[in-house]
Amino acid sequence: MCYEDYLKVQRFTQFADRSAYYSQLMKQLTTDFKEEMSHLQLEDFMREREELGSVQIGSYTVMPHMEAEEIPSSKIYLFLLEKPFYWNDQASQIRIILTLFICPKKDSHKEKIRQVIRHFAEPHIEQKLLNSKDNHEVFNLLTN
Numbered sequence: 540m541c542y543e544d545y546l547k548v549q550r551f552t553q554f555a556d557r558s559a560y561y562s563q564l565m566k567q568l569t570t571d572f573k574e575e576m577s578h579l580q581l582e583d584f585m586r587e588r589e590e591l592g593s594v595q596i597g598s599y600t601v602m603p604h605m606e607a608e609e610i611p612s613s614k615i616y617l618f619l620l621e622k623p624f625y626w627n628d629q630a631s632q633i634r635i636i637l638t639l640f641i642c643p644k645k646d647s648h649k650e651k652i653r654q655v656i657r658h659f660a661e662p663h664i665e666q667k668l669l670n671s672k673d674n675h676e677v678f679n680l681l682t683n
């Protein structure tokens with residue numbers, strides 16, 4: 540299976556705020572899933588999820604996520620930022636956004652996604668990702 544099936548990496552200078560992140564995410568979702576999804580509903584759902592507990596998983600990393608029947612297949616969207624941006628009061632220097640969309644049905648990508656997430660427990664993974672020269676290096680860091 541090709542990593543592009545379940546892991547998308549994009550690099551940006553920075554996002555002005557979370558709404559800019561959600562706008563970029565919606566563009567990617569619309570392209571990948573070939574269906575329109577409501578930006579407002581997605582942002583509301585993600586913010587409601589955050590109220591249940593922090594999505595920060597590292598000094599510079601947040602992991603917003605959602606699971607829904609409407610998601611055709613599980614995917615990870617990894618955004619790497621050159622400059623930090625304010626996510627919330629607890630996460631104010633964010634440079635890595637690991638966004639998960641999980642399909643609750645049987646999905647061949649779920650184990651691969653678990654493998655990627657496990658790499659975020661490794662020491663120095665944030666610095667390795669931020670210092671990576673290209674997306675191929677990122678894929679190697681997260682899939683081997």
